[in-house]
Amino acid sequence: MPADLHIHSIASDGRLTPEEIVKQARNVSLSAIALTDHDTVDGIQAALEAAGSSGPEIIPGIELNTDLDGAEIHILGYYLNLGDDLTGTLAILRTARENRAKMIIAKLEQLRIRIDYEHLKRVAGRATMGRPHIARALYEAGYASSTEEAFERYLAKGKPAYVAHHRLDPFMAIETVLKAGGIPVLAHPGLAKKDELIPEFVARGLQGIEVFYPFHTPGDVARYEKICLEQGLVMTGGTDCHGPGFNYPPLGTVTVPDETARRLKYLHNRRSIEQQAGISGRTENI
Numbered sequence: 001m002p003a004d005l006h007i008h009s010i011a012s013d014g015r016l017t018p019e020e021i022v023k024q025a026r027n028v029s030l031s032a033i034a035l036t037d038h039d040t041v042d043g044i045q046a047a048l049e050a051a052g053s054s055g056p057e058i059i060p061g062i063e064l065n066t067d068l069d070g071a072e073i074h075i076l077g078y079y080l081n082l083g084d085d086l087t088g089t090l091a092i093l094r095t096a097r098e099n100r101a102k103m104i105i106a107k108l109e110q111l112r113i114r115i116d117y118e119h120l121k122r123v124a125g126r127a128t129m130g131r132p133h134i135a136r137a138l139y140e141a142g143y144a145s146s147t148e149e150a151f152e153r154y155l156a157k158g159k160p161a162y163v164a165h166h167r168l169d170p171f172m173a174i175e176t177v178l179k180a181g182g183i184p185v186l187a188h189p190g191l192a193k194k195d196e197l198i199p200e201f202v203a204r205g206l207q208g209i210e211v212f213y214p215f216h217t218p219g220d221v222a223r224y225e226k227i228c229l230e231q232g233l234v235m236t237g238g239t240d241c242h243g244p245g246f247n248y249p250p251l252g253t254v255t256v257p258d259e260t261a262r263r264l265k266y267l268h269n270r271r272s273i274e275q276q277a278g279i280s281g282r283t284e285n286i
Ligand code: AMP
Pocket: 013, 038, 065, 129, 130, 131, 132, 147, 148, 151, 152, 156, 242
């Protein structure tokens, strides 16, 4: 049975609860799903409880949003230990996202567009705050005819209210995942088009590339498959499903074989054993 390794819930900018995601995954007979919310693992406990012993397997994951030289680079982490190693960094990222939202609101104000921060907080709820929440607030306040238009006019990179994430660069993101016992994977590299950075990411501990992705062209897939084969990286994939109201395809429509999840788990277990035995791998001195 296949696995979908890239899914967002209401813990970040998705529209489905972890429980709804588990239910949908069962409906389409997935063996494993990874919850990969932006900068948070808050949805994972609920997904684990919803899956219980009947499955699907819930892979504790994350997607860390970073910026490097103006490019948006996202790092996925799989089989994370949900402990103290993550908590501090994620708390910093949550606050940084709130401050960034305030900066975006200030830029919108210069365009005579008034979004009330309290309104935005109601839209985001307990989620890590992101541009999709601001897009929804703009739509609800009548400044855009859709969230998509809000991005096109104001929020997308290069538009007047765009603000980058400042806290993490991709190297720090890889380090954060490794410290939490996770396996770092480069998300949708076909979007950022920064292939020249891949060797440096690998040198810093990257172990996979998201090859199978809804918006990758056949040329992208072939190129990243080749890089993975040459460099011994795991080929991952998934839908990036955000639930209704987004352009991403439904859960389970882009998948990888179950063996891919087992390979990631193996890498995670091997690192844990090495660390317990005090064997210093290349990742330990970062
Ligand atoms: P942020 O983490 O605040 O930078 O927001 C990134 C998220 O915004 C992505 O994960 C997508 O869910 C969404 N997004 C990015 N670009 C667009 C776009 N052009 N249209 C709609 N949603 C977008």
